[in-house]
Amino acid sequence: MKLTADEQAMLDGKEGKAKQKAMDLLVRYGEALGAERLVDTKNVCGTVGASTPFLREYGQKRGGMDAVFSEFNLDSAEVVEIPKVAVFSSHLQHGIDPEHAQRQGIPVEVVKLHRRGEAYAAGLGINLLNTCAPYTVGNVTTRGEHCAWMESSAVIYINSVLGARTNAEGRESAGSAMLTGKIPYWGYHIEQNRFGTHHIELDIDVESTADWGLLGYYIGEAVQDRVPVVTGIRNLPNLPRLKHFGAAAASSGGIEMYHMVGITPEAPSLEAAFGLKPGKRRPQETIRYGKAERRKAYEAANVTATSRNVDFIMLGCPHYTIEQIWEVCKLLEGRKLNPNTEMWIFTPRQTAHLAAQNGYTKIIAEAGAHLMSDTCSAMGRLIPKGARVAAADSVKQAHYLPAIMGIECWFGTTEDCVNAAVSGCWNGGLE
Numbered sequence: 001m002k003l004t005a006d007e008q009a010m011l012d013g014k015e016g017k018a019k020q021k022a023m024d025l026l027v028r029y030g031e032a033l034g035a036e037r038l039v040d041t042k043n044v045c046g047t048v049g050a051s052t053p054f055l056r057e058y059g060q061k062r063g064g065m066d067a068v069f070s071e072f073n074l075d076s077a078e079v080v081e082i083p084k085v086a087v088f089s090s091h092l093q094h095g096i097d098p099e100h101a102q103r104q105g106i107p108v109e110v111v112k113l114h115r116r117g118e119a120y121a122a123g124l125g126i127n128l129l130n131t132c133a134p135y136t137v138g139n140v141t142t143r144g145e146h147c148a149w150m151e152s153s154a155v156i157y158i159n160s161v162l163g164a165r166t167n168a169e170g171r172e173s174a175g176s177a178m179l180t181g182k183i184p185y186w187g188y189h190i191e192q193n194r195f196g197t198h199h200i201e202l203d204i205d206v207e208s209t210a211d212w213g214l215l216g217y218y219i220g221e222a223v224q225d226r227v228p229v230v231t232g233i234r235n236l237p238n239l240p241r242l243k244h245f246g247a248a249a250a251s252s253g254g255i256e257m258y259h260m261v262g263i264t265p266e267a268p269s270l271e272a273a274f275g276l277k278p279g280k281r282r283p284q285e286t287i288r289y290g291k292a293e294r295r296k297a298y299e300a301a302n303v304t305a306t307s308r309n310v311d312f313i314m315l316g317c318p319h320y321t322i323e324q325i326w327e328v329c330k331l332l333e334g335r336k337l338n339p340n341t342e343m344w345i346f347t348p349r350q351t352a353h354l355a356a357q358n359g360y361t362k363i364i365a366e367a368g369a370h371l372m373s374d375t376c377s378a379m380g381r382l383i384p385k386g387a388r389v390a391a392a393d394s395v396k397q398a399h400y401l402p403a404i405m406g407i408e409c410w411f412g413t414t415e416d417c418v419n420a421a422v423s424g425c426w427n428g429g430l431e
């Protein structure tokens with residue numbers, strides 16, 4: 001790999017041990033991927049600290065948070081002193097919500113350690129956005145911006161909807177990028193790799209957020225980790241719909257980039273989306289999406305669910321926007337949850353503040369539900385004690401929660417979920 005003078009200086013240790021370790025990791029990682037060089041990045045989203053029991057224990061045994069960062073962000077068994085980050089860096093979701101720890105079954109001592117971890121990250125200059133949807137709370141990337149982001153649902157969103165350039169990074173590469181402002185130049189940083197490979201033609205209207213989730217789920221399964229180009233869209237999707245579409249596509253498959261012709265920035269036309277210039281690229285395959293395909297996706301999303309007696313409703317995957325909280329409040333206001341049902345709604349911490357300010361938190365609480373932040377059920381392994389049958393309005397959550405927590409999970413619209421929370425019974429279905 002060819003390094004610039006400043007990169008070589010970091011690798012030679014001229015800017016301290018931690019940056020040397022970070023640069024060494026990035027060079028090893030880049031060479032394994034076949035990258036010929038690194039690229040500057042000024043926007044990194046990752047995770048640090050000790051959000052799992054294993055990491056907490058490691059930190060306690062090895063003498064603190066620098067030990068955790070050294071081992072799990074820099075791949076260094078040697079504990080090095082971690083300096084402040086070199087570029088704008090944000091923290092993604094955590095394993096718990098310290099404000100709702102008791103309800104989530106988190107012991108007090110774990111909350112204390114968690115808060116120490118948060119203070120450590122803030123001390124390094126990492127912005128505690130605490131969400132899988134940083135683009136909804138101020139970290140809005142620009143077109144062409146080279147980023148180093150973790151979190152599949154966020155990666156697909158900023159690549160496709162905002163036109164930024166990132167691969168799905170890991171904790172190690174993102175941590176190293178925070179300290180150096182560098183990331184290997186490969187994959188979706190390179191223009192040719194961003195062109196479409198598969199053409200998806202819609203034969204039906206895709207309208208609700210749930211519908212967009214199903215479409216994403218179907219396409220992810222169909223194209224796996226390639227780049228789909230969607231045409232035939234009659235209803236312009238808003239931010240929550242694109243958020244759910246991308247999260248689902250990155251769950252059933254490994255999609256990190258897609259185009260919607262006439263909607264996403266790198267797809268003003270079908271030709272542009274496929275890069276049909278001199279090289280004359282052709283889509284590998286054209287896939288039609290109609291009623292049968294929608295049903296297939298719906299059945300796949302509901303494959304684990306059998307009992308209609310629902311005891312847990314999980315909303316907010318990816319973390320709800322303020323618009324989605326407003327929508328759910330319209331469905332909840334004046335109603336009460338069934339006494340056998342819990343409803344947890346997840347959102348970024350800043351959005352939770354906004355929800356309180358607008359009276360939404362009160363409406364949610366009066367119905368008997370709970371607005372939480374920072375984490376989610378699947379990632380934090382957090383469900384109400386004894387929960388057996390869940391329901392979610394996110395295909396991604398319905399995909400992961402049963403596998404992670406060993407419970408059943410229904411997928412449906414937000415309205416289906418709210419109705420189930422009130423009645424305790426799942427009556428959702430495909431129209």
Ligand code: F3S
Pocket residue numbers: 093132153247316317318319346375376377378379396397400
């Ligand atoms: Fe976010 Fe959890 Fe879903 S981290 S994307 S809410 S699985």
